[in-house]
Amino acid sequence: EAGVAQSPRYKIIEKRQSVAFWCNPISGHATLYWYQQILGQGPKLLIQFQNNGVVDDSQLPKDRFSAERLKGVDSTLKIQPAKLEDSAVYLCASSLVSQNTEAFFGQGTRLTVV
């Protein structure tokens, strides 16, 4: 079974530039998560989708971050404009449903803002 696919694996941008990350979840998984993991910390949930609807985005910095999952499958996360403190690994995860089920993670996109 194919896992969660993310691209790109690495990205280096200058501050104030824009960047987008892409995620393809495991086929049939209704729930999709975007997490931000800063070095030395645990993953922080940015946004959670159930199919194509947002169920939680309370920790998403909406002035610069946006995410969509238009057809309930693939998802993109965008940062515009980027700040130095956005340097982190952005992890996408998916699960069949949300409660009491395992979330499978992609390998992440390592973003460096210089």
Add this chain to the structure above:
Amino acid sequence: RKEVEQDPGPFNVPEGATVAFNCTYSNSASQSFFWYRQDCRKEPKLLMSVYSSGNEDGRFTAQLNRASQYISLLIRDSKLSDSATYLCVVGSPGGSYIPTFGRGTSLIVHP
């Protein structure tokens, strides 16, 4: 108080030792609990779910204490390959079910 708290460690133990980690959570309505393992520069992977009755998988035992709002992970007979960061995840009801990670506990097993 943070929603999910873990001692970041590192826990530095010799091979064969028994080591235990705790993770406390603040939301008493939390419904589901997991331990994930994360190797350096890799993605988190599920280690085990934590059930109310506790569960065991080989050398690993996970327990839940709802009264004191913490979960624990016990690793017996530590191996070098157990060296990793162990993340606890607590699922709390929100608009749907919101999983929150702790910051992780680093374990280093040395010869």
